Amino acid sequence: MSENFSNLNEPSEPSSGTAQMPMGIMIVLILLGYIGCYNVDQWNANFAANVHAPFTEPDEVASLAPSAEELLVARGKQIYSKNCVACHQANGAGSGTDIPPLAGSEWVKGDVATIVAITQKGLIGPISVAGKKYGAGAMTAAGETLGADELAAVISYVRKEWSNGGSAVGVEEVNDARKKVNDSGQSGQWEVKTLEAAGFIIPE
Amino acid sequence: MNKAPWIFLGVLFTLSLSWWGMVYGPASQLAGQSADKGDGTAVLPRVGLAKQGEQVYRENGCYYCHTRTATGGEFGYELRLSQLGGDREVTDEVLGENITVENTRLIDLAFEFKYVVAAKKTLDDANKALADAKEKTPELEDAVAVAEKSLKNSAVSFKEVISNVTEKTTDQNEKDTILFRAYGLSGVEIKDKALMIQLGMGEQIIDEHRKIANEAIIKLTHGKAQWGDIEDMVRGLKTRAGAQFKLQPVVIDWPDVQNGVALRQSVTRDFMHDTHAMPGVMQLGPNLANAGGTPALADSNQFYVHLYQPRLINEKSAMPPYRYLFRKIKVNAGETSPKNALKIKGKDLVAGYAIIPTEKAEALFEFLKSLRTDALPEAPIVDNPKPADDQ
Amino acid sequence: MSEPIDNIAPEATPEEINASCRWPVMFLFFSAALWLVKAAIIGVMGSVKLHMPEFLSDISFLTYGHLQANAWVAFLFGFGGNAGLGLTLWMLSRLRGAPLARPGFVIAGTVLWNVGVTAALVGITLGDQNGVAGLELPVYAGRVLLIGQAFIAFSAILTYFSRRHKQLYPSTWYLIGALVALPWIVGTAHWLLAAAPVRGAAQIPVGHWATTSLLQVWLGCLGLAAVLYFIPKIIGRELFSRQWAAFGFWMLLLLGGWVNLNSGSPLPVWQIKLSQFANGLFIFVVIAVGWNLRQTARGVPLLGSENLTLKFMGFALGAWVVSGLFTFCNVFPEWNAILQFTYANTALRHLFAWGFFAMAMLGGIYYVAPRLLGSDLDWPCGRTVRWVYRLIAVGVIIITLAGVGMAWGHGQALQQIGVDAMTLQTKAINPMRIAFLGEILFMVSSFIFLGSLLCLLSRNCCGELSPMALWRQIREAKMEGKTEGGAQ
Incomplete structure (x- = not known):
């Protein structure tokens, strides 16, 4: 059928008819709406702000979140790579006969106060680490400008990294140790002797 | 529906529904989002040049051809048990037949x-x-x-x-x-x-x-496990058996991670400090979600040469050159060109001239350097075992 | 629902209404045609840049980013706003049986509106685009646009309430929907993305809502109003079902802002899920509108009709349905994951903007403009105007088929592991090379349309003094000369 409708003669304004929507469509719509709502209900992750695809549940994301200790160590690694890596190396091996290693060192596993004292004021050799003598190296007061939390992070990192197997360190411990260092009245860098004399525990 | 005012009210109400769901809801939810990462550090805002760089990125419409969105993919779980708790029976019960x-x-x-x-x-x-x-x-x-x-x-x-x-x-x-x-x-x-x-x-x-x-x-699992499979086990290990373990997502089929585009999927907090959030329209050029973590930006000179004339770095590149982000300065014979002049194989790009990045180019570089996909509590880095590790 | 019909003034005659609309609406139409040409030219320039990177590359304001934003703003607000508002006024007057109220406001509003669009283009050129792809409008331009629209809407709403016609025809709902939606959408975008911007990531859903509502709700309502009006009117039947029309209308308003969110967006899963749900329900909008019009025009081949307005409207309806089906397909995340960051989104926007909206508007203008200008209802060079329809139709088909098809290849390449960067680039650019052809066709057709409109204006307003008439006289004189010469 082909009608030629012309623009030239204008029919009256259109009106709308009375045909009803079929009931079937309504039922399909309700059904699909139900499926959709069910689907949204299943996969909405409780409308949490922190669940992004491909993860699906708030619990899942919470289980994946690293523990406080892991975060502390990860943060310590960043601080280490800024402040320590130039001398002690990324693998903690130190350098030559001047800079002692941190990997496998009995010092880093030892008393926290001693570590804080050394980072706070610096240390002039000689020092014995892991059965070897290290001589001329002089450590600066690298930890002096760090906040207690940052120092705790970097010490925790060093104690746990390279199979050192030490424990993480809290901010409280660092603050206590700092107080002890300040009370000792040490002005320049330590030597092992003065460190021992000030009452810090020296590893065997 | 012949009453004129009702149409008005109806339109207002209906529109307000999608407004509520797509505008009000997300905006109010994300407005209170904390920058705290949970370890005392925070997702830091950009400062200085990097912040200005965001405006250069916007002005030049970089977001049309580069996305900043790393999408999710298919992954599984490995449950890595590192230390057992005290009770053998509970542990056996929790682990069940999963191992x-x-x-x-x-x-x-x-x-x-x-x-x-x-x-x-x-x-x-x-x-x-x-x-x-x-x-x-x-x-x-x-x-x-x-x-x-x-x-x-x-x-x-x-x-x-x-x-x-x-x-x-x-x-x-x-x-x-x-x-x-x-x-x-x-x-x-x-x-x-x-x-x-x-x-x-x-x-x-x-x-x-x-x-x-x-x-x-x-x-304990072999990478295929989904959250639903191991949900109970993880809860049991944590609350009842007292074991120490790490739940590690492992890539199964996750192109953006496997192709080195990013280390994880992009999340809202990657954009939280943006003045204009620009996730991208088309992925015509490389995905920039983790631009700052790629070797392409390690050398600023290399980046500037690429921006100045992409086809000097890659003959077939379809990226337009951005020469107007650089200054051309005459270098007299006997003088050396400035330190920051663009070099290709150690020589000036154009003989007798020094091509120097303007502040806008530098800002853009800093902005791109700031784009990273480091781990966030809600977006852990997924393990991507190299094919060699599979054997 | 029956309307009390007492106290209603007698309906105005079509001639009275046409006369009341004449200059305000022609002003809007003419501006629309001008902006369409600009949008098409800038669009072609932008399209060139995607595959010829060295083209005009040393001019900072001619990067793809600037051009793309300019082309879209010129189309959306320049052409879309002017043409849409023009048709709104005319259809409202006709459907309410009342002459246009306060035409002075319309003229003032049109001036402001065009100032706003111009400001937007200048602003984007200077680097003020706001970073929301699809709504790059700078802040200040948005304000001018809103004021301009308020002026025009004032007139439209007065006309709407001065009802003299007892039934509120469905097109009127859509027109009112569009009138309300525009300030709401642009206002939200202005308020939450520019004046007091929401925080970082929240801009993504807000921006998406604004851009998708502008398309689906604003342009959608305007286009569908025209389609629903002209198809029954020209074929001289009543619209099949008022109930279907109402259902489609409310569902469109409800879902228009939710749909088409990319499944890979860096947003919490619930937002993406909700959008998927909306995509799924969108099929009902398509069915409601499509079925209603199919039943109305049963047995009438719209595209095969001799009547150009029907062709325009038929194509617009078809394009809208196809576009709606693509929207529905986004309910499947696997589908969306492949197309989301490819050229497909742009191609589908072209399908919607040119294939549906521009077709509906041009068809409407084609019908209305001669009526506004006088009694001479055919177009001068009527054969030429047909090329507007043909070229846009071919362009839209090319862009949709080739654009989406090849973008599919690109999307699959993006999902491959270890894919080579150059392969990826080639696959990304292929659809754009072909789309470039489509853009050129759009440009040519926009020129033809502007030219035809000029011819119409000059013929109906200048009469014997119009260039066309003069040219005809010269030619006839020559022919006469020739025949006389031949006779000698």
């Missing part, structure tokens, strides 16, 4: 380790008490005898389990490795070298034991 026979035996061995060491400790304590006691009473001697018996039983049971676990293994090193993994899993501290040798550990590697013990991780 391989081999791993079950290893866990058995680790518990035997716990028992034998505990028995040894009891015996030592009893002996010490006996030695300290001024008057040796029969009760104390009985206690020692009981402890001795218990240690003996434990050691016998331990040896049995060892032989079970290592029955197919002839290599002493392998046996030692299994032992030390169990030792690491048990989480006990043994200072007594003699006891360790007595328990069957090779003397030559005792000194390295720490390293092996620290790597004593057993993978």
Whole structure:
């Protein structure tokens, strides 16, 4: 059928008819709406702000979140790579006969106060680490400008990294140790002797 | 629907529904989002040049051809158990049938380790008490005898389990490795070298034991597990068995991660400090979600040359050149060009001229450097084992 | 629902209404045609840049980013706003049986509106685009546009309430929907993305809502109003079902702002899920509108009709349905994951903007403009105007088929592991090379349309003094000369 409708003669304004929507469509719509709502209900992750695809549940994301200790160590690694890596190396091996290693060192596993004292004021050799003598190296007061939390992070990192197997360190411990260092009245860098004399525990 | 005002009200109401869901809801939810990462550090806003760079990125419409969105993919889970809790029955119950026979035996061995060491400790304590006691009473001697018996039983049971676990293994090193993994899993501290040798550990590697013990991780699933499969196990291990473990997502089919585009999917907090959030329209050029973490931006000169004329770096590149972000300065004979002039193979780009990035180019560089996909609590970095590791 | 019909003034005659609309609406139409040409030219320039990177590359304001934003703003607000508002006024007057109220406001509003669009283009050229792809409008331009629209809407709403016609025809709902939606959408975008911007990531859903509502709700309502009006009117039947029309209308308003969110967007899963749900329900909008019009025009081949307005409207309806089906397909995340960051989104926007909206508007203008200008209802050079329809139709088909098809290849390449960067680039650019052809066709057709409109204006207003008439006289004189010469 082909009608030629012309623009030239204008029919009256259109009106709308009375045909009803079929009931079937309504039922399909309700059904699909139900499926959709069910689907949204299943996969909405409780409308949490922190669940992004491909993860699906708030619990899942919470289980994946690293523990406080892991975060502390990860943060310590960043601080280490800024402040320590130039001398002690990324693998903690130190350098030559001047800079002692941190990997496998009995010092880093030892008393926290001693570590804080050394980072706070610096240390002039000689020092014995892991059965070897290290001589001329002089450590600066690298930890002096760090906040207690940052120092705790970097010490925790060093104690746990390279199979050192030490424990993480809290901010409280660092603050206590700092107080002890300040009370000792040490002005320049330590030597092992003065460190021992000030009452810090020296590893065997 | 013939009443004119009703149409108005209806339109207002209906539009307000999608407004509520797509505008009000997300905006109010994300407005209160904290920058805190949970470890005392925060997602930091951009400052200085990097912040200005965002405006350069916007002005030039970089977001049309580069996305900053790393999409998610298919992944599975590995549950990496590093230390067992105290209760063997609960652990067995929680782990259920999710683990391989081999791993079950290893866990058995680790518990035997716990028992034998505990028995040894009891015996030592009893002996010490006996030695300290001024008057040796029969009760104390009985206690020692009981402890001795218990240690003996434990050691016998331990040896049995060892032989079970290592029955197919002839290599002493392998046996030692299994032992030390169990030792690491048990989480006990043994200072007594003699006891360790007595328990069957090779003397030559005792000194390295720490390293092996620290790597004593057993993978309880094989990467295919979904959250629904392991949900109960993870909860049980955490709350009831008291074990130490790490749940590690592992890539199965995740193109953006496997192609090195990003380390994880993009999340809202990657955009939280943006003045204009620009996730991108088309991925015509490389995805910039992790631009700052790629080697392409390690060398600023390389980047500037690419921006100045992409086809100097890659002949077939379809990126337009951005020469107007650079200044061209005449260099007289005998003078050296400024330090920041663009160089290709150590020479000036255009002989006799120095091409110098303007502040806008520098800002853009800093902005791109700031785009990273570091781990966030809601977006852990997924493990992407290289094909070589699969074997 | 029956309307009390007492106290209603008698309906105005079509001639009275046409006369009341004449200059305000022609002003809007003419501006629309001008902006369409600009949008098409800038669009072609932008399209060139995607595959010829060295083209005009040393001019900072001619990067793809600037051009793309300019082309879209010129189309959306320049052409879309002017043409849409023009048709709104005319259709409202006709459907309410009342002459246009306060035409002075319309003229003032049109001036402001065009100032706003110009400001937007200048602003984007100077680097003020706001970073929301699809709504790059700078802040200040948005304000001018809103004021301009308020002036025009004032007139439209007065006309709407001065009802003299007892039934509220469905097109009226759509027109009112569009009138309300525009300030709401642009106002939200202005408020939450520019004046007091929401925080970082929240801009993504807000920006998406604004851009997708502008397309689906604003342009959608305007286009569908025209389609629903002209198809029954020209074929002289009543619209099949008022109920279907109402259902489609409310569902469109409800879902228009939710749909088409990329499944890979860096947003919490619930937002993406909700959008998927909306995509799924969108099929009902397509069915409601499509079925209603199919039943109305049963047996009438719209595209095969001799009537150009029907052709325009038929194509617009078809394009809208196809576009709606693509929207529905986004309910499947696997589908969306492949197309989301490819050229497909742009291609589908072209399908919607040119294939549906521009077709509906041009068809409407084609019908209305001669009526506004006088009694001479055919177009001068009527054969030429047909080329507007043909070229846009071919362009849209090329862009949709080739653009989406090849973008599919690109999307799959993006999902491959270890894919070579150059392969990826080639696959990304292929659809754009072909789309470039489509853009050129759009440009040519926009020129033809502007030219035809000029001819119409000059013929109907200048009469014997119009250039066309003069040319005809010269030619006839020559012919006469020739025949006389031949006779000698």
